[in-house]
Amino acid sequence: MIPTPPQPLIRLTGLTKTLKGQEEPRAILAGVDLTVHAGDSIAILGRSGSGKSTLLSLIGLFDRADGGQYLLGERDITRLPERKAAALRSAEFGFVFQRFFLLKHLTAAQNVAMALVNGQGWLPRRKRRAKVMAALERVGVAHLAKHKPPRLSGGEQQRVAIARALVREPRVLLADEPTGALDTDTGNLVVEVLRSTTEQGCGLVLVTHDHDHAAKMGRVFHLSDGLLHQGSASARVVV
Numbered sequence: 001m002i003p004t005p006p007q008p009l010i011r012l013t014g015l016t017k018t019l020k021g022q023e024e025p026r027a028i029l030a031g032v033d034l035t036v037h038a039g040d041s042i043a044i045l046g047r048s049g050s051g052k053s054t055l056l057s058l059i060g061l062f063d064r065a066d067g068g069q070y071l072l073g074e075r076d077i078t079r080l081p082e083r084k085a086a087a088l089r090s091a092e093f094g095f096v097f098q099r100f101f102l103l104k105h106l107t108a109a110q111n112v113a114m115a116l117v118n119g120q121g122w123l124p125r126r127k128r129r130a131k132v133m134a135a136l137e138r139v140g141v142a143h144l145a146k147h148k149p150p151r152l153s154g155g156e157q158q159r160v161a162i163a164r165a166l167v168r169e170p171r172v173l174l175a176d177e178p179t180g181a182l183d184t185d186t187g188n189l190v191v192e193v194l195r196s197t198t199e200q201g202c203g204l205v206l207v208t209h210d211h212d213h214a215a216k217m218g219r220v221f222h223l224s225d226g227l228l229h230q231g232s233a234s235a236r237v238v239v
């Protein structure tokens with residue numbers, strides 16, 4: 001018997017987004033196709049303003065596409081109303097940004113625990129603690145659980161932010177320039193940490209300007225003229 005291929009986590013087909021400002025409407029995404037399976041790691045490269053963050057915000061349900069189709073598993077969520085989108089966003093996605101957005105008066109563990117408050121109500125203390133410590137452990141900073149952000153390096157803070165994104169066990173991690181504020185070595189470490197999350201079945205979509213970081217992902221796409229072109233990290237699409 002031929003095994004059935006696994007169901008994709010995400011399937012985007014012909015996704016479009018046009019900006020309707022005061023000037024002429026401008027197509028930012030002109031028909032994006034992308035499939036993400038469990039355990040996939042995907043890099044999206046592209047020049048500044050090409051629409052990478054726009055695409056990530058559509059995938060993460062911060063915004064909705066104008067056209068095309070967005071399937072999450074088998075569910076069509078192309079035109080989901082905001083209330084439902086918010087619930088799905090916190091249940092299914094983890095987000096990592098260039099800035100860490102940690103609360104400086106809370107410890108690393110408390111920062112990670114904050115993500116559990118909104119998503120799952122208050123879990124019993126012991127369960128909450130176990131989840132928080134497991135997330136910190138996963139990114140190699142459990143020993144810093146009691147430290148507050150001002151005492152942590154940039155790379156350590158970003159790892160705490162990744163733990164915060166992982167603690168609700170998202171199906172997909174969306175990272176927008178997560179190494180933008182870090183030096184080269186620290187950035188490399190953070191990319192390794194992000195890549196390692198896919199070993200436990202998380203899907204990862206990384207937006208980056210760094211071709212070396214992109215090359216560490218399983219698939220590399222270039223966004224240009226509103227379309228995703230699959231290629232290698234070194235192949236620069238002429239725009």
Ligand SMILES: Nc1ncnc2c1ncn2[C@@H]1O[C@H](COP(=O)(O)OP(=O)(O)OP(=O)(O)O)[C@@H](O)[C@H]1O
Nearest residue numbers: 019021028046047048049050051052053054055209
């Ligand atoms: N809310 C908005 N209002 C007006 N223009 C916007 C808005 N959001 C994005 N844009 C424009 O849409 C285009 C795509 O922006 P986007 O941030 O997605 O690009 P990007 O590839 O992520 O860029 P960068 O690499 O510089 O972060 C840009 O020209 C940007 O100026």
